[in-house]
Amino acid sequence: MALRLYNSFSGQKEGFKPLVDNQIGIYVCGITAYDDCHLGHARAAVVFDVIIRYLRHRGFKVTHVQNITDIDDKIINRAREKGVSCKELSEHYTGKFHRDMEALGVARPDMEPKATGHIQDIIRLIETLVSKGYAYAAEGNVFFSVEKFPGYGRLSHRSLEEMQAGARVEIDSRKRNPMDFALWKASKPGEPSWESPWGPGRPGWHIECSAMSIRYLGETFDIHGGGQDLIFPHHENEVAQSVAATGKPFVRYFVHNGFVTINGEKMSKSLGNFLTIKEILSGYHPEALRLFLLSKHYRSPLDYSEDLIREKQVSLDRIYTTLSEAMEISATSAPQPDAGISLPPEVEDAYTRIRDLKKLFYEAMDDDFNTAQAMGHVFDAVKGINTLLQISKKGPDQACRAAIGFAVSAIREVGQVLGLFSTDPKSYLEGRRAEKLSKLSLTADQIRDLIHQREEARAKKDWAVADALRKKLAGANIILKDSPQGTTWEIKE
RNA sequence: GGCGGCGUAGCCAAGUGGCCAAGGCAGCGGUCUGCAAAACCGUUAUUCACCGGUUCAAAUCCGGUCGCCGCCUCCA
Structure with a gap:
């Protein structure tokens, strides 16, 4: 029996063979800690949780690294709105994320590095890219030059020309090519910043994953995972940065999970169909949610409904x-x-x-x-x-x-x-019974009393009274189950 | 406009060249039961959006048509 997995690079299933026998390094893109986790996060988390559990079950020694992005534009904006620091905001949502994952039964990664904890790694990586000519500084920013990297587009299967034809990126005069992306962003006054050779600033979004995966898993590692939406630009850019910097292959297998829609529509705040993990778990058992998320193949879109x-x-x-x-x-x-x-x-x-x-x-x-x-x-x-x-x-x-x-x-x-x-x-x-009982108008004692009355009627073979009691309880969503050992009851969903 | 994906029974869903097209939910018939419930057994797609092609053989490969969706901008 050989393990086969779909590699986004090739677009097909491939036989899996780790770099080092029986050992697997896997990096999964984690959350940006600025809001509650929703159903989409749940799917990604559960999918990779199961993949990792299975790999371990099969005997592989798996090292699972999953980052937390704790500095970026969204965090800065949200922190400003709420009048708290970026650190407070990201710590708050990281805590909520951990509680959601625990409720879902998702195992903690072996390492959970944060972007702000790896600024020096990030700066060194950017310096390498600049010295090798893949990146250039402009007004305190550093951009990656996509034209310098011949393999750009290999993961997302599109060429630079195609991307530019349909590009909706705003024109940035500091960029040499509109598709160039930021490795380092100059900070505006009041924003969190770190000293760097290009002045005070903060890392761009993609570079942290390159820096941290290389640090914990090496320059080349086996599996990189995340949601399908990350293929472009995030993972494409990660590949470009990493390969350009190290000169070595970066990731061997890219694994991407499909999206969740709700009642056939993309989940979004403006549509008002944004479901958080917490909301779903307030109505359903965590394993019911896992069962739902695993009932369809991980790469296919999954539609949620009550x-x-x-x-x-x-x-x-x-x-x-x-x-x-x-x-x-x-x-x-x-x-x-x-x-x-x-x-x-x-x-x-x-x-x-x-x-x-x-x-x-x-x-x-x-x-x-x-x-x-x-x-x-x-x-x-x-x-x-x-x-x-x-x-x-x-x-x-x-x-x-x-x-x-x-x-x-x-x-x-x-x-x-x-x-x-x-x-x-x-x-x-x-x-489950206690949960359902709490939504009922009857108490357990009342139910037991009615069952007792029915037992007496049945003993007298007074089927009319017995059936009337069954009917009465059925009206309250109670199903009776008669057996030689006595009558038990269940609550209908 | 570019790239990619999807369309399998009332609903959800697996299957991507060849045994009767998995499985779940719902329905129907039966067994069991005083009646029920649960469970089990049987049954529910001669057919896989549509049209054409390749092949001894296609849901599965190729071409076209229609419909739905995602990405190309922050996003799991």
Whole structure:
């Protein structure tokens, strides 16, 4: 089984081979800390979280570096509006970002460098570019000369001529070519600034990623990730700066995740459809959001709607319900390997789904991290467990129990890669019930009382009264489940 | 205007040359149940936007048409 991933450089899937055996350096562009994180950030975070988890699961030693941009125009403007310092503003939003990521179950990167912590690296890199003739100073600014770099446009697959034809960049008389971009920006009075050979100023946006990735991962590293919108100009410029400065290849594989739209429209503040991570998590379980984000291939556009996220929440509930029942029944028997299990022929199909889960899951993930397909296999295994559970309920069956135990451990293993099913099923379901109960007009005690009345009626075979009570509770969104062990209840979504 | 992507059942979605076109949601029929719920079984695309071409063989490759979207400016 070989891992294949889509490389934005070539525009196709390529076999993956790290620079150093079993070691991977990956740099993912992080946030600019000036506002709350939204659904788009969630997708990028979860996608790369799963990619990194999978690479580690496969045995690679992964070094994950993710920057935080804590100085740039947007931060300066927002800080001015709010009357706080840039440092205060960026620290405030960095904190919120960390809380969002934690809620989403996204693992912290190994390193999280900040632009302001690497000013000297940045200045040195710019000096190299100037001395090699790739960059020039003008009125306290330093610009990168795109014409000097022959490979410019290789990543975004466009030529300099094409870009200029449709260019909407404003004319800047200090630039030699309109497509030249700032490595260093002279600071205006009142703006944060650092001393440099070109006077007081601050770094341009793209240079920090070159400087920090080179520092922590080396001049050439394996994977660079980010949202598709970063391909141009951000990553194109990073490549130009880095290759020009080091004379070596910069990134071997560029991986870009697709965009999120909301009800078919691009998310934007002016449209009023800007959804923050916090808002979504106030209504849905974090794993439901993860499940939603992973239900489509990471490179395709993903459309968000209430109906779709609710559907994922229901799917997640269903899986946890199955896991909960499975763990109850298999609790007495340790998970057995598949050898020696002999099952009735009618459940062979179910058992095959369980036995093949891991293999199929890895195959799907190996094919450019196809989480949508991988989830299909998980659902197959869930169905397999449910089939075996039915047999088990009819009478104790050691082989079934062993197979169920095996299936639960397999689902939990692949769940670790996806960041799903990490909660104890019992506590998950209790949590969900408490959540739904809080939105109900009835209390748990009232419900129990009504169920008790119905039990009495049923004992007398007074079906009319029993059905009336069922109906009454159904009206309040309570579904009753009768079983030989008694009546349990659930709340309809 | 330039570049790129997408169009698969009521909805979401995988599949990019060849076994009956995964999986989820919703629907319908059945098993179970006093009735239900859950679960399971069966069923729901002779067809992959449309037209033409290549091939023994195409949802999958090529050309064209229509529709939707993204990027080219800060953006995950």
